[in-house]
């Protein structure tokens with residue numbers, strides 16, 4: 235049994251209309267075509283759990299606290315008393331180091347596990363002062379970061395899976411189609427019990443209120459996810475896609491939304507994901523449950 239978690243930054247469940255690029259994309263948005271008050275038609279037998287990202291705390295949900303919650307199962311905004319933007323502070327880093335999904339699985343003897351994203355040399359040469367929740371989680375669990383060499387050897391996927399950003403930054407890497415990138419990710423999934431892949435550009439185009447960019451990025455992302463689903467073995471793998479907060483689904487303003495986020499699930503244990511996930515704090519416990527217990531049958 236294995237699990238792939240695809241994390242998408244800033245992707246909520248919005249209403250249909252001109253400000254929602256997912257609505258404009260039509261069939262091209264599948265499997266990301268989910269809307270408020272509408273049962274989605276998901277390919278490959280997918281199911282949707284509408285997931286609360288506000289977590290009982292006032293204000294708009296933010297990345298650092300939302301991602302910490304997804305990766306640990308700890309309600310980070312409730313603990314801090316507010317939603318934390320950008321990168322985790324020391325209090326959140328402490329929670330991540332101790333409770334990340336990678337640590338929990340390691341303690342349970344589940345592995346090998348992988349963070350599929352590649353980092354460029356800049357990260358290793360001059361470590362940024364502020365690092366993402368996942369970076370903290372990977373380091374604390376003693377997991378390996380994938381590098382440019384892994385990307386070139388088809389052992390890693392860049393956060394922009396087409397490699398466009400790496401090429402623009404001057405690195406000698408080949409451009410990938412969404413389908414090629416999906417093949418690389420599926421091969422990593424086949425060799426690990428838990429694999430995490432992260433994608434952030436959705437949040438960026440959301441803040442920029444860039445409709446053309448959003449249409450382009452979401453069509454490619456949808457093609458990538460469809461291709462991942464067509465390539466991984468869904469009989470032995472559960473694929474989960476989730477987000478930390480809404481943003482790109484409503485380009486009428488530049489902030490995050492309070493909309494629920496989609497937790498989509500496919501494959502072997504999808505029904506358990508749909509049954510268990512109500513808020514961002516349910517993602518990690520659901521994954522650890524799937525990887526440590528046999529399937530439970532419910533009447």
Ligand SMILES: [Zn+2]
Nearest residue numbers: 244297437490
């Ligand atoms: Zn944001």
